Amino acid sequence: MLVNITPEEAQQQILNHSRLLSEEQLPLLEAANRISSREIIADTNLPPYAQSAVDGYALAEKPANGKDTYWLNGYLKANDNTLVPIQEGQAVGVFTGGNIPLETWAVVPHERTITNNNHMQVTEIIKAGNNIKKVGEDYAQGDQLVARASLLTPAHLSLLAAYGQKNVVVYRKPQIAVLSLSGNVVPVDMIPAPGQIRDSNGPLLGALIQKDGGTVVSMQTSFGKTRLELKRWALSILDQIDVMVVIGGTYAATDNEARLLMEEIGAKILYWGVDIQPGSHTGASLLDSRLIIGLSGNPAACAVGYQLFVAPALRAMQGLSPYPKYLTAICSNGFPKKTGSRRFVRGQADWNENGLQVTVLPGQKPSMIRSLFNCNALIDLPAGSPPVEAGSNVSILWLDSTF
Ligand SMILES: Nc1nc2c(c(=O)[nH]1)N[C@H]1C(S)=C(S)[C@@H](COP(=O)(O)OP(=O)(O)OC[C@H]3O[C@@H](n4cnc5c(N)ncnc54)[C@H](O)[C@@H]3O)O[C@H]1N2
Numbered sequence: 001m002l003v004n005i006t007p008e009e010a011q012q013q014i015l016n017h018s019r020l021l022s023e024e025q026l027p028l029l030e031a032a033n034r035i036s037s038r039e040i041i042a043d044t045n046l047p048p049y050a051q052s053a054v055d056g057y058a059l060a061e062k063p064a065n066g067k068d069t070y071w072l073n074g075y076l077k078a079n080d081n082t083l084v085p086i087q088e089g090q091a092v093g094v095f096t097g098g099n100i101p102l103e104t105w106a107v108v109p110h111e112r113t114i115t116n117n118n119h120m121q122v123t124e125i126i127k128a129g130n131n132i133k134k135v136g137e138d139y140a141q142g143d144q145l146v147a148r149a150s151l152l153t154p155a156h157l158s159l160l161a162a163y164g165q166k167n168v169v170v171y172r173k174p175q176i177a178v179l180s181l182s183g184n185v186v187p188v189d190m191i192p193a194p195g196q197i198r199d200s201n202g203p204l205l206g207a208l209i210q211k212d213g214g215t216v217v218s219m220q221t222s223f224g225k226t227r228l229e230l231k232r233w234a235l236s237i238l239d240q241i242d243v244m245v246v247i248g249g250t251y252a253a254t255d256n257e258a259r260l261l262m263e264e265i266g267a268k269i270l271y272w273g274v275d276i277q278p279g280s281h282t283g284a285s286l287l288d289s290r291l292i293i294g295l296s297g298n299p300a301a302c303a304v305g306y307q308l309f310v311a312p313a314l315r316a317m318q319g320l321s322p323y324p325k326y327l328t329a330i331c332s333n334g335f336p337k338k339t340g341s342r343r344f345v346r347g348q349a350d351w352n353e354n355g356l357q358v359t360v361l362p363g364q365k366p367s368m369i370r371s372l373f374n375c376n377a378l379i380d381l382p383a384g385s386p387p388v389e390a391g392s393n394v395s396i397l398w399l400d401s402t403f
């Protein structure tokens, strides 16, 4: 077992055991915000035929001197056969998105023409190819429509619909169980006695897990449960889940509830203790190839631990790049404390005319929830850093799933 390691070493341990999930096929609309598990290649051109971009007239050739009169040879409806080439001196009426005759030189919008019985005169200069949507100008046969492991956006859904894909194959959602193990934590619907607090970390993680594409299969507190009941619950839920997150009970040297529970159910401890603040009391284990991740109980420690250790696992399991982006930002208000261990300070990052700025949010004690509001970045301060002066550069992790 590794002890008191760096967050990068802990992430590596977790990623070593974050298996890519199996696939499922979903109707197109249900696939929004899911991760494609296959590359999709265009089997035809888009558009498949040359089409008109306007309601107007397809011309056989360039108008003489920029203006000319054509013989108007009827109208092509959107689904009419267009294999008949347009004849010299002719114009054919066409519709937006509809087919155009073979060998059309350009299409002129009807408001740039004057028609008189079977004659049509072009009133403005146009150029070759004007208002023609060329075959494959959007996507050509063989182009990549969706890369494997892409987050399916509204643009993807639109493109897949244009290609007639009613269903999409995606990675299934990671299934997660959350257990709050802290002795003084009670469920949300209970009135806490003196010394007790409500489980606020469970819902925090539940919401983050859903943002990161997971499903919360079960959320429990240890309140009122015997050790044996907790053990039975953990073992019974195991075959329904991919990851178990255990909150709290991670610290005490001899009475470490989280580690004891993991060991009692037969999990192999991968590491315990990570050299960071907040959230140093954190560890992970493996049971039947499932990860059990233990996070510190203090709310901000639990939140930081989720971003550093749980979110990367969920991303990796769905085929996404596990790591959040590291960026350099100007710290607009500074941070007054020097650091002992490496510290992850909650911040709000945004761009303005001076570049990327980050503001240290109020309420930085690990026991407080306040710093999670508006937090979209973790400021990564190295161990032994002096206080951060306002206006200096800091390194930030740009969070994918904000609080
Ligand atoms: N002598 C020492 N005492 C403590 C140390 C230390 O190094 N030496 N570290 C402190 C730090 S930092 C933390 S973090 C906690 C870690 O404790 P645990 O992970 O064992 O967590 P618990 O004791 O179970 O809980 C701590 C605290 O967190 C709150 N909590 C826990 N679960 C929840 C929940 N589901 N929702 C909301 N809040 C929760 C609660 O206030 C607990 O009292 O140890 C310190 N002590």
Ligand code: MOO
Residues within 6 Å of the ligand: 276, 277, 278, 279, 280, 281, 296, 297, 298, 300, 301, 366, 367
């Ligand atoms: O895990 Mo504690 O800060 O280190 O809250």
